[in-house]
Amino acid sequence: MAYLAFYRTFRPVTFDTVVRQEHIVRTLKNQIAAGKIGHAYLFCGPRGTGKTTLAKIFARAINCENPKDGSPCGKCATCKSLASGASLDISEIDAASNNGVDEMRDLREKVQYPPVSGKYKVYIIDEVHMLTASAFNAVLKTLEEPPAHAVFILATTEPQKIPATILSRCMRFDFKLIPQKDLEGLIKSVFDKTGKTYEEEAVAAIARAGAGSARDSLSIADMCASYANGKLTYDDVNAVLGSADFSSIANLAESILTEDASASLSGVEEILNTGKGAGVLVKDLLNFLNNCAIVKICKNANEIVNLPAETYRRIEEVASKCDGHKILRVTEILSKAETDMRYSISGRITLETAVLKCAMPQTDYNLDALIGKINLLEGKLASGAVTVKAETKPALKQEVRAEKKTVLQLEEEQTPYAQSQPEQKKVQPSMWEVSDNITGKPRSLNENEKQGVFGKFIRSLRTTHKNAVLFTLCMDLGNSFDGDKLILTTESEAVYKGLTRTDNANFIAEALAELGVPSHEVRLVKKDESGFDRAVNELRRNFEGTDIEIK
Numbered sequence: 001m002a003y004l005a006f007y008r009t010f011r012p013v014t015f016d017t018v019v020r021q022e023h024i025v026r027t028l029k030n031q032i033a034a035g036k037i038g039h040a041y042l043f044c045g046p047r048g049t050g051k052t053t054l055a056k057i058f059a060r061a062i063n064c065e066n067p068k069d070g071s072p073c074g075k076c077a078t079c080k081s082l083a084s085g086a087s088l089d090i091s092e093i094d095a096a097s098n099n100g101v102d103e104m105r106d107l108r109e110k111v112q113y114p115p116v117s118g119k120y121k122v123y124i125i126d127e128v129h130m131l132t133a134s135a136f137n138a139v140l141k142t143l144e145e146p147p148a149h150a151v152f153i154l155a156t157t158e159p160q161k162i163p164a165t166i167l168s169r170c171m172r173f174d175f176k177l178i179p180q181k182d183l184e185g186l187i188k189s190v191f192d193k194t195g196k197t198y199e200e201e202a203v204a205a206i207a208r209a210g211a212g213s214a215r216d217s218l219s220i221a222d223m224c225a226s227y228a229n230g231k232l233t234y235d236d237v238n239a240v241l242g243s244a245d246f247s248s249i250a251n252l253a254e255s256i257l258t259e260d261a262s263a264s265l266s267g268v269e270e271i272l273n274t275g276k277g278a279g280v281l282v283k284d285l286l287n288f289l290n291n292c293a294i295v296k297i298c299k300n301a302n303e304i305v306n307l308p309a310e311t312y313r314r315i316e317e318v319a320s321k322c323d324g325h326k327i328l329r330v331t332e333i334l335s336k337a338e339t340d341m342r343y344s345i346s347g348r349i350t351l352e353t354a355v356l357k358c359a360m361p362q363t364d365y366n367l368d369a370l371i372g373k374i375n376l377l378e379g380k381l382a383s384g385a386v387t388v389k390a391e392t393k394p395a396l397k398q399e400v401r402a403e404k405k406t407v408l409q410l411e412e413e414q415t416p417y418a419q420s421q422p423e424q425k426k427v428q429p430s431m432w433e434v435s436d437n438i439t440g441k442p443r444s445l446n447e448n449e450k451q452g453v454f455g456k457f458i459r460s461l462r463t464t465h466k467n468a469v470l471f472t473l474c475m476d477l478g479n480s481f482d483g484d485k486l487i488l489t490t491e492s493e494a495v496y497k498g499l500t501r502t503d504n505a506n507f508i509a510e511a512l513a514e515l516g517v518p519s520h521e522v523r524l525v526k527k528d529e530s531g532f533d534r535a536v537n538e539l540r541r542n543f544e545g546t547d548i549e550i551k
Contacts, residue, residue, distance in 0.1 A: 090124065
């Protein structure tokens with residue numbers, strides 16, 4: 001007999017052997033037990049999750065003479081006939097190659113004939129979303145009111161492409177991706193039945209590569225079993241999958257996360273020169289970064305990643321050298337590069353550009369890049385890892401302040417609407433400050449600087465939508481200095497109340513502090529009297545005690 005692949009040899013034949021999908025199995029078994037068989041079913045979900053398998057089991061079960069707990073017995077004449085493929089009561093149609101209106105008209109005519117040996121005539125239409133609009137219309141009426149002996153099972157990976165008129169006539173079942181633990185159990189059972197020895201880490205790697213698909217996992221397991229003559233190891237699985245050497249990936253990821261651009265680019269060149277594709281390399285880097293994030297965040301990381309002890313320690317070592325912002329930023333850049341490579345003529349250049357961007361955050365004014373740079377600078381200052389001369393300390397502190405200011409500006413630009421914020425501790429010192437010593441004592445503004453303060457203050461309110469209302473309130477304010485205090489004056493009581501509100505007052509104080517103004521005051525001044533008002537007031541003074549009516 002010809003060799004059968006694992007996913008065909010070990011395909012489930014009863015409901016009890018199906019991996020997961022309990023919500024679907026239970027519903028179908030209850031329908032069989034109660035004799036409430038529907039006329040049309042829609043099985044949709046990702047590839048390799050059991051849609052066609054369950055359709056075949058269900059088709060046999062409803063025709064079985066002696067079903068056991070809802071599953072086909074496999075011993076009766078009907079079950080044997082259906083299992084051999086010789087029965088005419090189960091028809092499998094590939095809609096990808098039989099998607100025309102003529103094929104559906106032919107099906108509509110044949111469905112009228114009764115079953116040969118079973119109780120039901122079952123039509124399994126795989127990849128049903130491939131049918132044309134005319135083909136869907138041809139089968140529409142038959143699907144809604146088929147003969148009593150006909151059952152339709154439609155299977156698809158893209159239910160969004162199926163017309164609503166078809167969806168409304170079917171009982172829909174959504175299949176889910178299979179969890180890694182269940183895939184590991186499936187692979188182990190297959191290896192045990194075939195007598196193949198294996199490492200636990202090797203099985204976990206196969207299950208991860210399967211990405212929730214039982215068929216994909218068994219296909220990879222089949223290749224791995226043929227590759228390894230003896231015990232299947234973790235390295236054997238990586239070799240079959242075409243992954244780069246773990247040590248090389250770890251060294252490359254470490255150089256990227258520690259911002260060593262030269263070593264990063266050299267690492268990429270070395271790995272690609274061994275024959276690995278750029279797509280495989282970026283996928284391996286993303287897997288490594290994902291493990292770093294898990295190790296850094298999760299307490300039970302060792303159980304989640306399930307890697308050899310030495311490999312886990314290396315991931316832990318790399319993860320300890322950076323913060324979460326940096327891992328997130330690098331992951332996002334490489335994820336975008338993976339997408340861009342699909343449309344790029346030179347995937348190698350796309351990957352190398354992304355790696356350089358990851359390793360050189362000083363060239364990227366992304367928010368996470370700036371936060372990572374600030375953390376690095378502050379870490380070096382705090383730990384004393386960098387020897388800084390006394391005269392250069394103010395410049396280094398000023399660099400940190402400048403980065404923090406840029407972060408604050410980016411955060412404001414990303415805020416879609418005004419929100420009331422509680423008073424916060426000042427993060428960025430004044431851009432006008434000049435440190436006279438290491439403590440950074442600010443100096444007073446001179447007269448020329450004072451004259452330009454209000455204009456700069458108004459311009460700063462125009463940078464984001466968040467300050468639009470405040471900008472309108474401040475446009476017509478009078479301004480003058482009383483020493484180092486800025487006096488803002490208005491004749492409108494509404495403007496005065498708006499500016500003295502706690503959140504607005506705090507925001508103005510922080511904005512002025514950025515410009516070197518230590519304090520301010522908003523004053524409500526009396527309006528100047530017009531000529532008419534002066535005349536009325538003079539009349540009232542000259543004719544005291546007389547009622548004067550103003551019209």
